[in-house]
Amino acid sequence: MQDISYRLDNHLYLNLTNRCTNACVFCVRYKAREFQGKYRLWLESEPTFEEIMKAINDPCQYTEIVFCGYGEPLIRLETVKQVAAAIKKAGPTRVRVDTNGHANLFYDRNILPELKGLVDFVSVSLNAQNSEVYDSICNSFFGRAAYAAVIDFIKEAKKYIPLVEATVVGLPQMINIDEAKKIADELGVPFRVRPYYEDEYVG
Ligand code: SF4
Numbered sequence: 001m002q003d004i005s006y007r008l009d010n011h012l013y014l015n016l017t018n019r020c021t022n023a024c025v026f027c028v029r030y031k032a033r034e035f036q037g038k039y040r041l042w043l044e045s046e047p048t049f050e051e052i053m054k055a056i057n058d059p060c061q062y063t064e065i066v067f068c069g070y071g072e073p074l075i076r077l078e079t080v081k082q083v084a085a086a087i088k089k090a091g092p093t094r095v096r097v098d099t100n101g102h103a104n105l106f107y108d109r110n111i112l113p114e115l116k117g118l119v120d121f122v123s124v125s126l127n128a129q130n131s132e133v134y135d136s137i138c139n140s141f142f143g144r145a146a147y148a149a150v151i152d153f154i155k156e157a158k159k160y161i162p163l164v165e166a167t168v169v170g171l172p173q174m175i176n177i178d179e180a181k182k183i184a185d186e187l188g189v190p191f192r193v194r195p196y197y198e199d200e201y202v203g
Pocket residue numbers: 020021022023024026027028029069070071072100125202203
């Protein structure tokens with residue numbers, strides 16, 4: 001059994017993949033088999049478009065539908081685009097993507113124009129104030145190239161997506177949160193500190 005979606009208040013979260021191009025030290029995928037003790041987010045198989053739409057049912061019952069994890073949703077870019085288009089066709093529900101910002105590295109092209117008109121809000125995990133700290137806590141498959149790619153992803157996202165934010169996890173012992181906020185300020189995007197939970201997904 002697996003959960004490809006879960007509801008929190010009026011928001012529906014979609015779990016498309018467990019794959020990720022980071023291995024963050026704070027990622028709950030390595031700690032908890034279940035989210036909030038009840039959602040089985042480790043997938044036996046990645047859901048199809050049809051399975052995702054069935055899980056959503058009527059998109060208009062939610063104020064927001066979020067592509068997130070256990071994993072990096074843009075690894076399934078074509079499915080994200082297909083589902084987002086169906087949500088947009090159904091009505092005004094906001095579409096958000098929570099991402100590590102590696103997609104342009106992963107695909108070796110700028111994928112952000114492809115999300116224009118489909119995604120309203122991109123929340124990018126900046127995660128650190130510089131590439132050294134990022135590398136030490138995110139263990140990216142892309143090594144030292146990852147942090148610069150995240151910065152570039154945020155800059156590109158601003159051109160195509162109405163709302164873009166940068167976030168870090170609330171771990172001041174690992175991350176200089178004030179310095180990270182300065183980076184977000186320089187990029188001209190809102191900054192948010194994500195709560196750190198010992199046993200919850202924080203990607
Ligand atoms: S926290 Fe997010 S970006 Fe980091 S390894 Fe987990 S899913 Fe990937």
